[in-house]
Amino acid sequence: MASKNKVQSIVVSWWRKNTLLLSTSRTLNTIATGYDNRILKSPPLVSLDFPDVWTSSFTNYSAPSTHNLGSEEIARVIDGKQIADEIISAVGLEVRRMKKTIGEVPGLGVILVGERRDSLTYVSNKIKACEETGIKFALTQFPDNCKEDEVCDAIMRFNTDPSFHGILVQLPLPQHLNEEKILGMLKLEKDVDGFHPMNMGHLAMRGREPLFIPCTPKGCVELLIRSDVEIMGKTAVVIGRSNIVGLPVSLLLQRHNATVSVVNESTLNPEEITREADILVSAVGIPNLVRGNWIKPGAVVLDVGTHPVEDEGGCEEGGYRLIGDVCYEEASRVASSITPVPGGVGPMTVAMLLCNTLQSAARKYSFV
Incomplete structure (x- = not known):
């Protein structure tokens, strides 16, 4: 068994060092992907496709952790607006360089x-x-x-x-x-x-790189990476299975080598499943669906849901304000990190849209 695990370790190590070279002939957008990664920190998906080699390490048992909840907020706020502003600024620099270089x-x-x-x-x-x-x-x-x-x-x-x-x-x-x-x-x-079905299909398949990754899921993963959240090997739970967010974010987290479960409207015990999550993503648009007792102590929570609530004194135009799927007041006392609504995932969606548009133009003009 020790010899087998040693061989598996060598294979994984070799694959990690050489996967970019191996994937060159398979990627659909080599120029634009490399270009995109000058702005973003998310790596090309094919660079994450390690061989599916199982070891005995996953059977090791560790006792459940305990956590005494206090009354004060403990979660770090993941400032999506600040991160998005940094990315948008970088996009602007590249757009100006493109205009100056090729008109x-x-x-x-x-x-x-x-x-x-x-x-x-x-x-x-x-x-x-x-x-x-x-x-x-x-x-x-x-x-x-x-x-x-x-x-x-x-x-x-x-x-x-x-x-x-x-x-x-x-x-x-x-x-x-x-x-x-x-x-x-x-x-x-x-x-x-x-x-597009072709983009979604390539997102789902190992060894393939979609021309474009859907903006909100792409923004979620970029937030995790820029917040130094480890994805590989972690347990992730996605609430919602829409084609816009739930499905592609679950596929993208799998490509980043997380163990992913999807909770949908027919799930009988959603709170039990979400309490297992190291990374919890909620994207159903139901206000305050996720309560504090749904969350594993120390989990990272990404709240994609946006729900307008009538509020004449609200900060948004039109007399309403936005709240998320997650009951922020409760979750912030349990999670280690959390995105606010608004100001979390939303701005990242816009930033990723600009990145994808820039990537498309760079591909067309072979601009590097």
Whole structure:
């Protein structure tokens, strides 16, 4: 057994040292991935694909830890806004360098249907970030009762316009529109939201690198890395299985070699499962769903949920404020680190969108 474990250790060590070389022929976007990683700290996914070699170490038993909860907040606040601002600033520098070097800038086209307050806020934040970085931005807006063909025609115009390198359809769409059909119209090379089946498929498969990683999951992992949170070997639980966040973030955490469980609406004992998590990600949009007794003492909590609550004195425009899936007051007394709402994952989503758009333009122009 000792000899077998020694061989396995040697194999894993060799793979880690040589995996970038081995993956060169398999990656879809070598230029842009390397370029992206000059700004972000997240490594290429193929560099994380260690061989699936099991050892006996996982059977070692350790007694459960104990933790006396006090009344004071103990969690470190993960400041997503500050980190996002740093990334957006770096994107701006690269956009200016691109313009000076080759006379081109990245372009982002956004399609917005309806007047949901949260969607309007998100789009407004994206416009502001594009203006700050020098990324070309165009918004096509439709009323709630628009026809599906109108939205598809707008996508096709962005698809064929060479000055736009990224296209985003702001979700959710009104129920009368076929979301799958509309997203399927996006040109793969411009799918900066990362929702194309090809991108999702490559995210799920070892040895593959998607052209784009969905923005919110990408932002979650970047927050963990920049906060010095170890992902490899940790137990992660994702609450929610949407195509936008829950599914891709669970896949991405697996690619980073975490052991991942997904809690959904049919899970019989969600609080028991979440209490096992070293890393807990909640993305269902149900206010205060996750209470303090759902959280393992010392866990890292990423709250992706955003829920507008009527509040005439709220800090957000329109007389409402945002709260998350996690009951912050309780969770902050149990977790070691936690993201606030707002100011946590949300700003990172915008920053990752700009990174993906820059990455797309860099790929098109072979700009390094």
